[in-house]
Amino acid sequence: MKHMVLGGLLMAATLTAHADFQYRTPMGMAFNASEAVAGAPAGAGSIDCAENSCLAIIGGTVWGVGYNVDGRLGLGDTDSRYEWTDSGQPADKIAAGERFSYALHQGKLYVTGTNSSGELGLGNATSQNAWVDSGVTADDIAAGIHTGYILKDGEVWSTGSNSWGGLARNGSQTEFITTGLSATKVVAGGYFALALSNGTVWGVGMTSQHPFGNYGGVTQNAWVDTGFSATDIEAGKYHSLAISGGELYTIGRNTEGMLGRTGAADQWLSTGLQPSMIEAGDWDSYAIVNGTIWAAGANSYGELGLGSTGAISTFADTLLEADEVSGGSYYAFARKGGALYSAGRDSFGKLGNGTGTSVSILTFTQVYPTP
Incomplete structure (x- = not known):
């Protein structure tokens, strides 16, 4: 959820091998790959999902699916999409916020969506429904609920709402300003943010659910060093x-079982898994271990892809081989090669299967390229 995603690499699958695949143009018109011109996108690259919408880099541009009432998909309108649709915005990295989105292309930051709290960093509160050049350069990006972050010149910069202390600085809320923290990665949670600095996890924001440690429920308005050593983080x-140390550790709210372990929720404790990738949805957690997705959490709509509903409090193997996984609110996408698979609740069309009905898909099902 709402994190920096490296992308831009076009994966596997060829037009000749899958002549019946369908793609979507920016206008939403379908055409068969057999009718496509040479160079049409044959597979997905990186993915990043937010609460009710998801982004992917496909053929070097940003594609979107799901809820779009605020223009977060950057398609020039506010109509939700039930199938993956090309915005035409070139990108190397993407970050999906709850109601806004970021894309990096050749070091330039492009933004779209809600801007009521200044989360687009444009120096104003005017929302956008198409991608615009923010005039900001950055190395990495992260997008939360109403607050956005970039890594620039080795430091974390922020913009947007400061209602929960997430800006970690004073000054304007409508433009990116440095927080002063040197970091190698930043991720945005629901009402908090994490950063990796000098090999330890730093946190800022609300602490009532202990998402980075027990601070007595007191909101942290400045970055605090948790002292916990890590090489990767997700929120x-x-x-x-x-x-x-090569193992997956979790902390924070565990009412729905998303920590995937027993023990104190306000402490970083190991799950025993040794993953190559980790991902946090709103109410679920995912990890890729030995090439397959393992998952734990609410699973209210089958978003863990285990073929059932109901909370799973210990990580379970979905048996789905994947290179990447991204979770939102009660749904998730997985990528294997150039193919995308989705599971969970299909509200607002966010599963990308073309139906737009609020049904539950209990196992990961391929939705792009269209089988």
């Missing part, structure tokens, strides 16, 4: 994941 709405 959900109220919980966090980290890789430390």
Whole structure:
């Protein structure tokens, strides 16, 4: 959820091997790959999902699916999409916020969506429904609920709402300003943010659910060093994941079982898994271990892809081989090669299967390229 995603690499699958695949143009018109011109996108690259919408880099441009009432998909309108649709915006990296989106292309930051809290960093509060050049350069990006972050010149910069202390600085809320923290990665949770600085996890924001430690429920308005050593981090709405010593550690809210372990929720404790990738959805957690997706959490609509509903409090193997996984609110996408698979609740068309009905898909089902 709402994190920096490296992308831009076009994966596997060829037009000749899948002549019946369908793609979507920016206008939403379908055509068969057999009718496509040479160079049409044959597979997906990186993915990043937010609460009710998801972004992917396909053929070097940003594609979107799901809820779009605020223009977060950057398609020039506010109509939700039930199938993956090309915005035409070139991108190397993407970050999906709850109601806004970021894309990096050749070091330039492009933004779209809600801007009521200044989360687009444009120096104003005017929302956008198509991608615009923010005039900002950055190395990495992260997007939360109403607050956005970039890595620039080795430091974390922020913009947007400061209602929960997430800006970690004073000054304007409508433009990117440095927080002063040197970091190698930043991720945005629901009402908090994490950063990796000098090999340890730093946190800022609300602490009532202990997403980075027990601070007595007192909101942290400045970055605090948790002292926990890690090499990777991810943030959900109220919980966090980290890789430390090669193992997956979790902390924060565990009411729905998303920590995937027993023990104190306000402490970083190991799950025993040794993942190559980690991801935090709003109410779920995912990890890729030995090439397959393992998952734990609410699973209210089958978003863990295990073929059932109901909370799973210990990580379970979905048996789905994947290179990447990204979770939102009660749904998830997985990528294997150039193919995208989705599971969970299909509200607002966010599963990308073309139906737009609020049904539950209990196992990961391929939705792009269209089988």
